[in-house]
Amino acid sequence: MLSAAAQQMINDYLRLPFPSKDVFCPYFINKKNKLRGALRALAGKGTPEDIVAEAQICALKEKMNIFELSSLDIRKFLVDHGLGIDCSGLVYHIIDAELQARKKTSLGRTLHFPTATNLLKKIIIALRPTENANVYTFADNKNSLPIPLSDIKNGDLIILRDTGPSHNQQHIVLIHDTEFSANSILIIRYTHSIDLPGETWQEHGARQGVIQIIDPDKPLLEQRWIEREKTGTDNKFFNYAKTARTIQVHRLHCLN
Amino acid sequence: MLISTEMLHQLQLAFSWGIISCVVSFFWAPLLIKLLYSYNIVRSNPYDSTLSIETRRHKAGTPIMGGLLVIVTVATLTILFNWERRFTWVPIGVMCLSALLGGVDDLLNIWGKVRHSRTLGHTWRLIKVHQSFFTRLWLLITFPWTLFKRISLWFGSHPGRGIHVHEKLLLQFIAGSITAWWIYFKLGEHWRSVHIPLDGLVHFGWLIIPLIIFFVMLTANAVNVADGMDGLAGGSLIITFSALALLSWLNGYTNITVLNTMVVGSLLAYTYFNIKPARFQMGDVGSLGLGALLAINAIAINKMLFLPFLGFIFYVEVGSVIVQIFGRYLLGKRIFKMAPIHHHFELKGWSEEKTVMRFWILHAIIVLIGIWIALY
Numbered sequence: 343m344l345s346a347a348a349q350q351m352i353n354d355y356l357r358l359p360f361p362s363k364d365v366f367c368p369y370f371i372n373k374k375n376k377l378r379g380a381l382r383a384l385a386g387k388g389t390p391e392d393i394v395a396e397a398q399i400c401a402l403k404e405k406m407n408i409f410e411l412s413s414l415d416i417r418k419f420l421v422d423h424g425l426g427i428d429c430s431g432l433v434y435h436i437i438d439a440e441l442q443a444r445k446k447t448s449l450g451r452t453l454h455f456p457t458a459t460n461l462l463k464k465i466i467i468a469l470r471p472t473e474n475a476n477v478y479t480f481a482d483n484k485n486s487l488p489i490p491l492s493d494i495k496n497g498d499l500i501i502l503r504d505t506g507p508s509h510n511q512q513h514i515v516l517i518h519d520t521e522f523s524a525n526s527i528l529i530i531r532y533t534h535s536i537d538l539p540g541e542t543w544q545e546h547g548a549r550q551g552v553i554q555i556i557d558p559d560k561p562l563l564e565q566r567w568i569e570r571e572k573t574g575t576d577n578k579f580f581n582y583a584k585t586a587r588t589i590q591v592h593r594l595h596c597l598n
Numbered sequence: 599m600l601i602s603t604e605m606l607h608q609l610q611l612a613f614s615w616g617i618i619s620c621v622v623s624f625f626w627a628p629l630l631i632k633l634l635y636s637y638n639i640v641r642s643n644p645y646d647s648t649l650s651i652e653t654r655r656h657k658a659g660t661p662i663m664g665g666l667l668v669i670v671t672v673a674t675l676t677i678l679f680n681w682e683r684r685f686t687w688v689p690i691g692v693m694c695l696s697a698l699l700g701g702v703d704d705l706l707n708i709w710g711k712v713r714h715s716r717t718l719g720h721t722w723r724l725i726k727v728h729q730s731f732f733t734r735l736w737l738l739i740t741f742p743w744t745l746f747k748r749i750s751l752w753f754g755s756h757p758g759r760g761i762h763v764h765e766k767l768l769l770q771f772i773a774g775s776i777t778a779w780w781i782y783f784k785l786g787e788h789w790r791s792v793h794i795p796l797d798g799l800v801h802f803g804w805l806i807i808p809l810i811i812f813f814v815m816l817t818a819n820a821v822n823v824a825d826g827m828d829g830l831a832g833g834s835l836i837i838t839f840s841a842l843a844l845l846s847w848l849n850g851y852t853n854i855t856v857l858n859t860m861v862v863g864s865l866l867a868y869t870y871f872n873i874k875p876a877r878f879q880m881g882d883v884g885s886l887g888l889g890a891l892l893a894i895n896a897i898a899i900n901k902m903l904f905l906p907f908l909g910f911i912f913y914v915e916v917g918s919v920i921v922q923i924f925g926r927y928l929l930g931k932r933i934f935k936m937a938p939i940h941h942h943f944e945l946k947g948w949s950e951e952k953t954v955m956r957f958w959i960l961h962a963i964i965v966l967i968g969i970w971i972a973l974y
Contacts, residue, residue: 380930381926381930381931381932382930382931385930387930392931392932395932395935396932398935398945399932399935399936469928469929470928470929470930472930473930
């Protein structure tokens with residue numbers, strides 16, 4: 343299991359800290375709006391607290407009290423106002439929480455950013471590491487290396503490259519728990535945030551799933567994927583993952 | 599310790615005018631409130647989004663421009679009874695100029711139209727493609743001004759009505775420049791030095807000019823920003839101007855002492871009607887005018903470096919806005935739930951009364967410390 347702090351971060355994305363409400367964090371990626379110099383909560387990179395606080399402020403500007411809305415209305419409000427988390431943002435904050443708990447350091451100071459090619463970019467990245475950490479950053483060899491399925495443990499990442507209908511999307515999934523079942527099958531539990539093709543505003547966002555490693559010698563896509571109680575071709579995420587040109591499990595150097 | 603007869607006389611004069619100012623203000627405050635209601639000069643939702651905070655909803659419909667009570671009373675009494683070329687012309691003149699700026703802003707916020715300025719990208723495109731060469735040339739020459747306008751937008755929160763931030767900054771710069779001209783060229787050599795505690799006078803020469811402009815602009819905006827809760831600006835200004843009155847009396851500036859006590863007296867009447875639930879609010883007319891006057895009076899008695907103490911809570915408020923802006927653009931995070939900082943405490947659950955009174959007390963403590971240091 344990951345540390346308590348990382349678990350809490352996961353729980354907060356799965357159920358945002360709106361008092362007495364059950365709202366899971368929607369998916370939002372800044373590629374659509376291309377906001378620059380914005381609050382990270384508005385760029386798909388906020389923590390659960392950032393998102394809730396920003397939702398409160400946005401609601402005030404519209405003369406509403408967000409805490410008086412129903413869970414569904416809050417969800418709609420978040421989606422309409424571009425408040426959510428993208429895949430790399432979610433992974434970033436969970437790993438950051440894990441690092442803070444384990445090694446008392448932040449992920450921003452530990453990661454190597456391949457785009458930091460000049461002084462200005464280095465300064466920008468130093469000030470805003472969350473916004474500049476994407477799938478390529480995590481997949482960079484200086485940050486992580488591929489590992490075999492038999493070696494998977496908590497904190498590892500599943501990286502999907504060139505995925506999606508047009509093979510132009512990158513996606514990252516965090517393995518938050520591993521265990522062996524009664525019949526010695528390795529069970530991987532993962533967390534990620536995604537907006538799958540065909541999903542409505544009520545469905546996309548942070549979620550969890552399970553991969554049962556039936557045969558460790560076979561590729562990941564030939565294992566058993568279960569998400570939202572759907573398996574096989576009924577599992578939308580599995581269908582999405584199948585479109586990836588490469589799918590690998592990586593281990594971050596900072597968590598070694 | 600015995601006080602000299604002259605100093606006692608100055609003190610008596612100052613208290614007398616403070617009381618007179620208070621009585622005059624109390625006398626015409628109900629008339630002002632009535633006038634403000636008659637002309638519908640009231641706070642409304644479109645330009646004040648904080649009215650959506652549950653604890654602030656009742657403020658919608660409260661008259662603004664209540665600061666006129668202090669500005670008009672003090673200006674009138676000073677012109678009639680304390681009009682001294684050397685020490686009161688310019689402070690009152692700059693106060694009225696700043697108050698005029700604030701008053702126009704208040705009125706435009708109610709009756710004005712939304713004005714948008716061109717974005718930098720739009721301007722640059724016009725420079726490249728506009729069919730008229732002279733228009734392209736003009737846009738190119740004025741591009742630094744356009745850049746200044748867009749950058750200054752970061753520091754404003756207006757929905758487009760009222761005087762824009764760059765216009766305010768320009769007019770405040772003019773007010774600060776008038777003050778600097780008066781201090782540097784009219785008051786004499788002594789005022790080109792700044793009093794540093796435990797050290798004495800340090801000669802700044804012409805460097806004092808940008809310092810004066812900076813402090814006048816900063817203080818006017820600081821009081822403006824702090825005027826966001828019932829009684830906050832009024833009560834804090836009473837403390838500050840009382841301290842200024844004491845310091846100016848101790849240093850022998852009779853006219854400025856009387857001016858400060860007039861302000862205190864009038865502010866007492868204003869704050870009586872401004873504490874929660876407020877009968878009126880100060881508006882920019884009062885906050886900008888009194889903020890400028892605060893800075894000028896401190897500078898005139900050679901206590902410029904004590905402004906961070908004398909105007910402590912105002913600088914904290916404006917500082918919180920600056921920190922919030924930098925946090926937003928540099929770090930992508932909100933440092934406070936909302937700026938200025940009094941809204942942050944409000945959103946944390948503090949009642950307005952608790953926030954205001956605690957700010958008063960904190961301000962009074964720091965002002966006392968400032969007075970104590972100034973005595974050295």
